[in-house]
Amino acid sequence: MTTRIMSEDELDEIRETVVDALIVLSNVAQGDCSAQLDVDMHGSNPLSFLLAGINDLIFALGTEQEQSNAFRRELDERLATIEQQRSAIRSLSTPVIEVWRGVLCLPVVGVMDTARSAEMTSALLTTIVEKGSKYAIIDITGIDVMDTRTVDHFIRMAKAIRLLGAECALTGLNPHIAQTVVHMGLDLSDIVTHRSLRDALFRYVSGAGVAPAGVRSPAG
């Protein structure tokens, strides 16, 4: 077996080919699979086969990348749809209604948690400022369970409303919730409460100075 030592020119040629391959691969590494190496398959240089193999891999990677991008676009669109739906649900879960001039009503249905409480407070405060409202009624007829944390949310909400110079009332406490509040020693003394939304509406609509026609005292 004879061993032939490569000439410096041959080594240079190999180095140059490797550099060419590395330049293309550096772009591939950054996500650009559009480049291909120049390959002369007519010669006997074994490097040509290696370069052709690299080209095949780059092509395959590019195809995968296109599919991956398509999936990502689809996922982005779905996430955008979910976010739109979430936003719609958020706005539906915190409907602040101006029931009379200067009187807002926020009916609460379902479970109160910190995030929802923050959204409700934000929506209510923003509307109070926008409309210049004097009264905010939070109706909890639709809440089944009241714990210390839920009460705390309402107390904080009421304090924030008072800071804006408006008055806050809680309505719709059912007997079960009233019992729970007393039983757990929860302090609701900072919040004005009314038995029903109707009571509160009569009180505040009259207080707003423009009693609606046909509205009579709940007692009368």
Next chain:
Amino acid sequence: MNERTIRGYWLTGGVKFLRTQHSPEANERILGALPRALRAVLAEIQPAQWYPRSHHVDLLKAIASAQRDEAAAYESLLAYGQLVATDAANGSLRSLIPILTPLLLARKLPTLWSADHQDDGRLESDIAHIDSGTLSLKLVGLQHYDHVGVATLGWLKGLLVALGRKGIAIQQTGWSLGQASPSELQAEVRWS
């Protein structure tokens, strides 16, 4: 005719360079003065993707105009190009650096140029005196591409530094603040 383009990492490098050179307030002012089209894409630029050459021109002008005179603008553009090359040498070109020599680099300059600028302009190198540490360069076809020649010289300097060359000195003819995009820029790069 296809739109002339540049690899994204030149743009991200430009923003990074401005951040390292100026106070946050000055940097905000400089970036705020960039055209809206460029500002709109800055946060989402991908290093290997292609972007309009005009974005690069806007950044190069911002780098140059933030300096008080021509000498300072020249040094700033050089430093910007060097930063882009240093980041590339530590990143995408990391595997290339160990095998590169100044001769191989000089031979591959046209390829490296095309890899970043496609067929926008041409970078030619003369390796006749490379053994004595001298490389002659010519940048042509870059009309209306303000300051890119000087930034390219800085980029070459950065690559030579990555190859361990020291005492790199650059002399150029063609560029000035008054003639920011000469039809031809010639340069001689020496190292020890």
